[in-house]
Amino acid sequence: MSTPQDLRYTKDHEWLRADGSVGITQFAQDQLGDVVFVELPEVGRTLKQGEAFGVVESVKSVSDLYSPVSGKIAKVNQELVDHPELINQDPYGVGWIIALEGVDDAEAAGLLDATAYEAEQEGGH
Amino acid sequence: MGKRTPIYEEHVALGGRMVDFGGWDMPVQYPAGILAEHEAVRQRAGLFDVSHMGEVELRGERALAFADYLVTNDCQRLAMDQVLYTPMCYPDGGVVDDLLVYRLQDRVLLVINAANTDKDVAWIFERKEHFGPGVEVRDVSAETGQIAVQGPRAQEILQRLTSKDLQEIAFFHAAEDVDVAGRKALVSRTGYTGEDGFEVYVRAEDAVHVWREILRAGAQEGILPCGLGARDSLRFEACLPLYGHELDADHSPLEAGLKFFVKLQKPDFVGQAPLVKVQEEGGPARRLVGYRVLERGIARQGYPLQDEAGKTIGVTTSGMPSPTLGQSIGLGYVPAELAQPGTRIAVEVRGRAVPAEIVKIPFYRRSGK
Numbered sequence: 001m002s003t004p005q006d007l008r009y010t011k012d013h014e015w016l017r018a019d020g021s022v023g024i025t026q027f028a029q030d031q032l033g034d035v036v037f038v039e040l041p042e043v044g045r046t047l048k049q050g051e052a053f054g055v056v057e058s059v060k061s062v063s064d065l066y067s068p069v070s071g072k073i074a075k076v077n078q079e080l081v082d083h084p085e086l087i088n089q090d091p092y093g094v095g096w097i098i099a100l101e102g103v104d105d106a107e108a109a110g111l112l113d114a115t116a117y118e119a120e121q122e123g124g125h
Numbered sequence: 126m127g128k129r130t131p132i133y134e135e136h137v138a139l140g141g142r143m144v145d146f147g148g149w150d151m152p153v154q155y156p157a158g159i160l161a162e163h164e165a166v167r168q169r170a171g172l173f174d175v176s177h178m179g180e181v182e183l184r185g186e187r188a189l190a191f192a193d194y195l196v197t198n199d200c201q202r203l204a205m206d207q208v209l210y211t212p213m214c215y216p217d218g219g220v221v222d223d224l225l226v227y228r229l230q231d232r233v234l235l236v237i238n239a240a241n242t243d244k245d246v247a248w249i250f251e252r253k254e255h256f257g258p259g260v261e262v263r264d265v266s267a268e269t270g271q272i273a274v275q276g277p278r279a280q281e282i283l284q285r286l287t288s289k290d291l292q293e294i295a296f297f298h299a300a301e302d303v304d305v306a307g308r309k310a311l312v313s314r315t316g317y318t319g320e321d322g323f324e325v326y327v328r329a330e331d332a333v334h335v336w337r338e339i340l341r342a343g344a345q346e347g348i349l350p351c352g353l354g355a356r357d358s359l360r361f362e363a364c365l366p367l368y369g370h371e372l373d374a375d376h377s378p379l380e381a382g383l384k385f386f387v388k389l390q391k392p393d394f395v396g397q398a399p400l401v402k403v404q405e406e407g408g409p410a411r412r413l414v415g416y417r418v419l420e421r422g423i424a425r426q427g428y429p430l431q432d433e434a435g436k437t438i439g440v441t442t443s444g445m446p447s448p449t450l451g452q453s454i455g456l457g458y459v460p461a462e463l464a465q466p467g468t469r470i471a472v473e474v475r476g477r478a479v480p481a482e483i484v485k486i487p488f489y490r491r492s493g494k
């Protein structure tokens with residue numbers, strides 16, 4: 001799967017869409033393996049850039065989720081409670097995790113674009 | 126770079142995700158994923174490269190007596206070609222390792238955990254000095270390949286590669302000099318998954334050939350190569366202990382619920398006195414238990430256990446969502462008085478106390494057993 005061009009990325013393998021939605025990348029879901037549990041934050045909570053907001057667990061591992069930018073949680077993807085595997089199946093689509101509002105535009109602009117994110121992965125692996 | 130088994134290149138070619146395990150580069154999973162690999166073993170068959178395990182040969186007239194002195198189970202009662210599972214203890218009763226002992230025609234074979242191999246070999250040599258003459262010890266780990274084929278269809282698949290009637294090999298028994306896909310093998314009906322299956326020991330240079338042939342022979346049954354992830358989830362459901370989780374130098378085999386494998390009355394063995402004392406004084410003060418998590422949350426190794434009042438009473442040694450049961454379950458140590466099934470406890474998941482209940486173990490037992 002190629003890296004979507006319309007998203008912004010972090011080195012921690014989260015993505016941010018222009019509408020404020022946040023998820024993890026194809027690379028991240030592949031590294032995790034079968035996702036079996038997602039711990040979601042409460043709507044309304046304010047996050048700082050880089051703050052841990054939730055947890056994804058696979059059979060073998062536990063990983064924190066970090067907010068790519070500062071903002072307030074407007075929505076969480078409740079579908080993931082019963083269907084955490086959506087993160088594996090469609091990490092850039094129905095596997096989204098939270099949606100932020102009031103996103104700090106300067107922070108968003110400072111994230112990696114698809115090319116830089118891919119280069120980052122190649123450098124690290 | 127870590128150590129590599131003779132089958133390393135096959136894992137890479139199959140898309141295995143390689144991770145460090147006790148100094149070895151091993152596949153944690155293949156592209157099918159842990160859940161699919163786990164299910165393959167429960168329903169059909171799976172193939173594991175376990176060549177990283179250590180093998181030590183004891184030879185000489187007192188080889189069996191030495192094995193009996195090293196471990197807690199009764200080696201003297203082993204019939205020819207029989208295998209036993211046993212802890213091996215320090216003089217204080219803590220566990221050095223858990224292993225398999227094979228009584229073979231001309232030798233005794235000890236199969237030990239990969240991460241413990243160096244420590245165990247040093248320990249065995251040290252104990253040999255205490256024990257005296259009549260036994261030679263040789264570490265044959267590097268020249269031995271080990272492959273496990275596990276699952277309800279394992280026998281059918283392996284049978285296609287050998288003229289030996291596998292039905293003749295009983296549970297925890299072995300056959301030597303078996304021709305498997307044209308290579309000489311030691312085959313035992315043993316495993317670490319809670320399913321029927323075999324462990325096949327070959328010369329290191331034959332391991333790739335035998336690995337490929339078993340995968341090919343099992344293709345029609347849907348055999349899958351399985352990584353360490355599925356190996357761990359399968360052994361965990363069957364409550365087979367894992368060194369570094371349920372077992373270590375700070376826990377005795379009696380605490381770990383392995384009393385059946387500790388023959389306190391047999392002649393002198395390392396760790397005997399303290400284990401006898403504990404048993405005479407009413408048994409260990411803490412015990413390994415299984416529990417199921419009653420609300421949302423996944424138990425993991427190291428997560429504290431609490432009583433109903435919120436007091437910390439123990440710790441989780443292994444925990445994960447059980448693929449077969451679809452529940453979050455854990456193993457851990459608690460005080461003996463709280464070890465009864467039905468006892469309500471809580472597991473602390475990232476600072477939050479999640480209710481749990483002690484249950485009977487094993488969590489999973491295959492039908493017909």
